[in-house]
Amino acid sequence: MITMKDIALEAGVSLATVSRVINKKDNVSAEVREKVERIILEQGYNPNNAARALAKKRTNTIGVVVNNLHDPFYHDLIRGFEDGVQNTSYKVIFCSVLGGDVDMKESYIKYLTNGVVDAVVLYGSYQSDENIVKYIRDTDLNYVMIENDIKELNCNKLLIDNYNGSIKAVEHLISMGHRDIAYICGNPNKKVFVERLNGYLNAMQNNNMHIEDGFMQYTTTDYHSGYEKMINLMNLKSKRPTAVLCADDAIASKAIMAAFDLGLRVPDDISIMGYDNQTVLPDKYRGPNITSIAQPLFEIGQESIQLLVDQLDNNKRNDYIRKIYDTYLVEGETVKSI
Incomplete structure (x- = not known):
C-alpha cells in the first residue's frame, strides 16, 4: 500500500508539505503542489483516506521555547504565558535553551512539533533562529514569534520597540542635563541589542550630541564584561562621560559595581541607566535601584497564548497579526540631574 511517506520521498518534500497539498493549504508553491499532485495521481494514492489518517488528536498543549528560563528577564513573560491559559482547556510546557544553543533549540522544536503540542511560542532574538522558524512553519502548526521579525515570513509576530526605547533613554539623560553620554x-548577534544601539546613535545625532572616542564600548555575549567596559570608560584619557547608558540592566549592574570599586558614587559622580527594568539582577546585586526602560513582558506573554488559543479554537490558520509594543521609563536611583 502506498503511504504518504512514499509520496513525500518520491517528491523530495516533507510529510508536512504533502499534508498541505492534500488539505489544499495555501502556503505551498505552485511548482511543488503540481509535483506532489502528479505523484499522488500516478501512484493511485487516495488523498481523502490520507487526510483522515493524517488527522491528529489535539493535545490542548502549547509549547514555549525561550533562551533561558533562569534568566530574570523572563520572569514576567513566563507569568504572562501561565496567565494566558487560565480558564482555558490548554496547558503550557516550557523548553529552556541555555546560551542560545541552536542545536538544543532545534532539538526542542523537533520534539514539540512531533505531535506533542498544538502550537508553539518562540522567543527568538538571535539571527540564527531563522531556519528554526522556517522549520516550525513547515510543520503546519500555529505559532507566534516574539521579538523576531523575519521579513519574508508571514506569521504571528509580537515585537518590542527597542529602537524607540533607547531614544527615550537618551532623551531622559539629556533632560537631566547630560551631554557626554x-x-x-x-x-551584537541579538536583534534587540542591535535595535537599542541604533536608537542610541539616532538619538545622539538628532540632539546634536557628539559621541567621543571610546564612548561606545562593545561587550561579548556575557554581561560580566559590563564591569570591564565601565572601567575602560572611566579610564579614558580624554573627556569622560557624565552618564552611561547600558544595553540591559544586567550590564548596568556590573557597570555600577565597577564604579563603586573605583570609588565613584552612583549617581553623584556618574549616572548609569539600564534597559529591561529587571526586578532580579545577577550576582546578588545590592546596589541602588536602576533607572531603566521597561517593556510590557507580562502582557506580551499573556497575549501570545490568548492569540494561539483563539486561532486553535476557531480554526484560524492564516489570520496573522503583527503587533509592536511600546516601552516606558522607570525612574530609579542611578541618574542625577547635573
Whole structure:
C-alpha cells in the first residue's frame, strides 16, 4: 500500500508539505503542489483516506521555547504565558535553551512539533533562529514569534520597540542635563541589542550630541564584561562621560559595581541607566535601584497564548497579526540631574 511517506520521498518534500497539498493549504508553491499532485495521481494514492489518517488528536498543549528560563528577564513573560491559559482547556510546557544553543533549540522544536503540542511560542532574538522558524512553519502548526521579525515570513509576530526605547533613554539623560553620554552595547548577534544601539546613535545625532572616542564600548555575549567596559570608560584619557547608558540592566549592574570599586558614587559622580527594568539582577546585586526602560513582558506573554488559543479554537490558520509594543521609563536611583 502506498503511504504518504512514499509520496513525500518520491517528491523530495516533507510529510508536512504533502499534508498541505492534500488539505489544499495555501502556503505551498505552485511548482511543488503540481509535483506532489502528479505523484499522488500516478501512484493511485487516495488523498481523502490520507487526510483522515493524517488527522491528529489535539493535545490542548502549547509549547514555549525561550533562551533561558533562569534568566530574570523572563520572569514576567513566563507569568504572562501561565496567565494566558487560565480558564482555558490548554496547558503550557516550557523548553529552556541555555546560551542560545541552536542545536538544543532545534532539538526542542523537533520534539514539540512531533505531535506533542498544538502550537508553539518562540522567543527568538538571535539571527540564527531563522531556519528554526522556517522549520516550525513547515510543520503546519500555529505559532507566534516574539521579538523576531523575519521579513519574508508571514506569521504571528509580537515585537518590542527597542529602537524607540533607547531614544527615550537618551532623551531622559539629556533632560537631566547630560551631554557626554556613553553606551555599553550588548551581544551584537541579538536583534534587540542591535535595535537599542541604533536608537542610541539616532538619538545622539538628532540632539546634536557628539559621541567621543571610546564612548561606545562593545561587550561579548556575557554581561560580566559590563564591569570591564565601565572601567575602560572611566579610564579614558580624554573627556569622560557624565552618564552611561547600558544595553540591559544586567550590564548596568556590573557597570555600577565597577564604579563603586573605583570609588565613584552612583549617581553623584556618574549616572548609569539600564534597559529591561529587571526586578532580579545577577550576582546578588545590592546596589541602588536602576533607572531603566521597561517593556510590557507580562502582557506580551499573556497575549501570545490568548492569540494561539483563539486561532486553535476557531480554526484560524492564516489570520496573522503583527503587533509592536511600546516601552516606558522607570525612574530609579542611578541618574542625577547635573
